[in-house]
Amino acid sequence: MGNPCPWNQPGGYVYRVRRALAAAVSVGLAVSMAACAKSERGEGGEGDSNATLTIAGTGKPKNFDPIFNDDGESFRPARQIYDTLIQNKAGTADLEPALATKWDVSPDGKEITFTLREGVKFQDGSAFNAAAVCFNFDRWFNMKGAAAQSQMIYYADTFSGFAKNETDSAGDPIYKSCTAKDDKTAVVALNKFRGALPAALTLTAFSISSPDALKKYDADKVTQSGDSFTYSSYATEHPTGTGPYKFEKYDAASGTTTLVRNDDYWGEKAKTAKLVIRTIETETARKQELEAGSVDIIDFPAAQDWKGLESKGMKVEVRPAFNILYLGMNEKNPKLKDLRVRQAIAYAINRDQLVKTKFPEGAEVAKEFMPSTLSGYADDVTQYNYDPAKAKSLLAAAGASNLTLKFYYPTEVTRPYMPDPKAIFTSIAADLTAVGIKITPVARPWNGGYKDDIQQAGKQDLHLLGWTGDYNDAYNFVGTFFGREKPEFGFTDKTAFAQIAAADAEPDADKRKADYEQVNKDLVGKYLPAVPISHSPPAIATAGNIDGLVASPLTDERFFTVTKKS
Template identity: 25%
Template structure:
């Protein structure tokens, strides 16, 4: 039976703020439980349902609740079996066939099979679910065919090479069809009652307060890199939220938390001599921390001007001051640990204020009134101003302040517009009255570049349009052969930087801290999500 889904339009999810303590499977939180830890998150996401929401933060706990059809091995990034034992791709690259494990049960004792996979796919493409990232990850998915109790074919409308990468991500984790059916008419309620097949089960969720998981005692079907269960495993994990950066190290030091994400770099530097606290840096694949440059608005509509901005930004100094040397300088539109990174990016636009000033002069920008700022080449001779949208995350306000100071050397006046959240940022971007905006996303496969740099990309906030770049990025999504994709993505990276469409700052490194009793803390290849099945508590 072939089920084809209709074209789906993305609609922002509506979150009903409902506090719910009774979650399935229910469990009472016992602060005296043996092998119990507190894991600190940096913010409370707008929602915890990976099919509906897209925050990286939600994946930290939910990666433990859900298994995926396949996984990426954290050692080499290669694909390994998960809930699927093996898979194959048709010659026309339009059918992906999966054979499934036959020994798996969901936390509610529902049997895992092909029907369960189908139920999850149906939910993601259903308009009522209002899926965000999960739906995007499915790419050109057009339906499925059930070929047996434990086998399923996924059908594509056109070849989509990132599909395996997508299926390895938490956002396409497989949920219990029984639980999904129970909340089918209230998809926003499912986040409080999530049921997967993973090594941990959801016990309690109180929005903006805590999320509690407990170990799944029946879990024996994890990927090859999961360790077998033993007495030193973490039995219960309570996730709490530490939005204020200074409180994170304090929580570790006081024993309030055992593991903490995103330790501020200055604090992390001071931890190096602390025998009670361990530091676990995790490189995050995807886009670097960057500013997208608007090519449609004066003065960044001029190539030489854009190139001067990149050349005139001392990124090494920014990384030393803000990130204490923990993060490498970023040179291009993807990080060096992202698939198909072009090594020719290394050292591109290295800081040179004199060359930047010369570029500006060649484009007609001079300080005619000698007030310290370059003037508009037009007859009005107004000071040149560059408008920057500055969100609060990733120390972006500190970065923007340093850029503002550095650009004064070039004679450029940077106007900073702080925004409190993503929705406000999106409103300003929609209005179009900006020159730079700080935004980036994460992923191992660089297919995410399409939404940022193709003419009709949903986040083409540079406004750049080039048929050749469009062709390269679309072709890279169609091809399976890695050498071909490497060439296409390499050329695309070069074109993006030749046109100075971004100001890359640093490769994102998540600085995680843990008390000394924590052993085996590692992260998946995406850099955000810990493998809690491998964490052990050192016994006294």
């Protein structure tokens, strides 16, 4: 028999990319990759339990209260501090117990009974129990203030509405109540069947916080000034969960988060005494720091560096591409309200060339807004192959031959679906300019205004953004993007919203699959609120003395299993 882990062979980085693509056909294949990684890495001993593990993040966290976040750099520390009721098995998108040892869903899907893990303590010493679970659910549901609700993107996407909706985009709430039958049994009641549940409860946003700490540090106090939000001391200084690491401090100037081992953790104790997450905004600087030994793990190394890193003794793990990059088009602009203009933009972009030149090996052009591995993916959607002449013709027919558009792109960040934002922007902008569209570039820091401008204020005409899937369901992609009205797209078609909601509410799996296939066909052919660009396999790299890392297709790695040899 051959080497069961051939990506560890010399030159294996190319094989590993192909392996990642094969894994994308079945996300669960990542289990075998993770098993090999564990096997290979388990041979070198336990490592130094007093060590500090240093990770290079690509951007600063917004805060440390998971319910108010929606980006990977904020969730990276949160995943170490908190636990959810259900989690994804390491290296896969499969569900497994976390704070709940099991969950039972009623036949009509309107009631989920959680049997909770006993003997668990929050990091402030208070008890984890059913009352604490219900406190968290009721906190989310009863959140007051338009500013707070507008920041609870995951809650709004999953549960539709609040006890008192204060924004026009919120809908009828799916959540009904949570009852603590006893200390170890929490029953969550829903107003209707929700196809994305219970899988969506793996989302880091739904981490369980200490009720005592939430109350002590006034966690729900969120104030807004213009497009900026200010959060409570719970979110900035005192996040309190049940996870393997505890919050110690955050240096806002440098973007450095310091966590320490939670010696009272209910599960396997963290293998390192301290976990430091440093913000290093450029990929080149992250690579140099890894090579110099200043950091132990870097995320999203450039594909052209994978082989070089391995030749210097580093380890590179390539995750399956479970993501999407899109070019958003804001229909608040009357010209972009015209479907012909949006179609012209789609035809103007040479996506094949873009993906070949600006993305890692194994990336592919996206036909729709979710990966092909998800149930509900449609093979026969409308195609927008590169056709500048057709783009010009559509613009002329729409009376938009002299169109000028503000094109926003992010700085100070690298995302799994967007390895080099400026280079991608430059390529797309050149294609659009070539068909007569005048581009006004607007560069904004990722956590310094970009997302607020795009997702809250809707200031842009065009923008680059994307998504790494959080759980294995079509709604997590198309519903998150287009399930309700958002400033990001200015997309207001209630028929489309109802169509997505109906697909999610269909309990029959076969019918639900067919419904989502139709959703995908209509989103690309009938509505086109954005242009799907690519699916890209991201990597994570470690120093040679680091063992035990299990790469995740969801990019939701937990670091308590990681050892560092001195």
